[in-house]
Amino acid sequence: MTNVLKRLALKGINAAGYTLLRAGEPEAIRAEAVANAEERVARIREEAVANAEERVERIRQEAVANAEERVERIRKEADEDAEMRIGAIRSEAEDDAARRAERNRTETDDHVQVRDASLYPSMVSDIRPIEHITRGCFQDRTEATEASITEYMESEIALGRVFNYFSEYPTQSMLSTNARMAIFGLIRMIKPATVVEIGTYYAGTSEVIARALWENRSGVLHTVDPYGARRCPSILRKWPKELRDRVRYWSENSAAFFERATRDHLQFDMVFVDGNHDFEFALFDLMAAARLLRPGGLIIVDNCEQAGPLSACRSFLRDMPGWEEIGRLASSPDADGPFAAPSTLIADTGFAFLKGPDMVHVGERPVSFGQVRIERPKVTGFQIKLGAESFAGTLHYRVLLRAFEYGTSVIEELKSTGAVRLASDGQRVVNQWLAEPLRTDFGYLYANAVYTTEVELAWTPDDGNTPLQLTKNPVILPLAGPVGGSA
Structure with a gap:
């Protein structure tokens, strides 16, 4: 029994231990599950x-981007609004300035005679109405020659009607009565379509020219003065409409005008040089005209009584073949000394009359026909029109494209040089194509x-004397043509 009890007791202990072990499993699983969880x-x-x-x-970046975009949009809108407001303010300011300038100009016009009277008393004058x-x-048209000019100045017309009208009038003219008579009569004689005046000043001579053109019923005057932008238009506005319609005023120097x-x-048919009297300026005006x-x-x-214009005329006549003087002022020697009173064709004037040849003369000395603006960046040749009946020689040319x-400071210059034989074979028009187009x-x-573009020509005559005569200046050929030679 004792053994039985021992066995039962031992079995009970094992069962209790097993039960205890089984009871510990859920805790481990739970702990593992908790850890996993x-x-x-x-x-x-x-x-x-x-x-x-x-x-x-991402939201922050989007918000920042949206904010930046919005800020940029607001800034642009603010800039545009500011520009519009600035533009409006500027426009209002310009309009106000223009109104004030016009008011000042009107006030100046109303008082110009009073203000100028202290310096130029003779300028206090009313402009005369239009009249024949x-x-x-x-x-009829009359050619300007020494005889025709002298005949006119001594005629009853000049000494009567013309003298009576231009004696002491226009008062703002710096010319003598004889000089005004000569200018008026020459324009009535030769009937120019286009007249140029270098040096407007107070438009006194301009009025003389305009009255002659009006009586001719044709022709226009281009008058040039870089210092008269305010003065000259106000003077011209006082003229009768018939005279104003004959005049174009240019507020620029002669170099800018000739370039234009x-x-x-x-x-031009006639040019009146009365600008800067220094030699260099007078010579430039002559050459450009x-x-x-x-x-x-x-x-x-x-003003050829002064050294500058007189020396310019003499240099011009020496260097320009075919040109001649009407009279003997510039071409006569200084027999009575360098500062002797000049021998003018018309008394009480300082006029030198220089007449151009009926043809454009090309001699052995190279001559440039000036720079000409072109639209297309290509030159293939040039055209000349011959005027003489008899000639033979070699024409040398240089054509430049700039x-x-x-x-x-960037500039590109291309050039083509060549020579061609010319002779009087009845051909009047010569198209000289370049060996290679300039492009x-x-x-x-x-x-x-x-x-x-610029064309330069020189002529070597076979007889060593006869210049090449052209009816007009060379013309650039921009179109395609044969390579080399004349056509």
């Missing part, structure tokens, strides 16, 4: 935090490219 929760929490941070960063001075006279005239293909003067045209140079952009791609690099 905590790990998963931690991982989920980390992922959630990371996702939240990423989302927050030489009605029924000068019916070249670009616009203007030609001669390029644009029609064959047989007339240049009158004032490309540049204003405001930069530039300058315009692809510079948006505001400007192109000019």
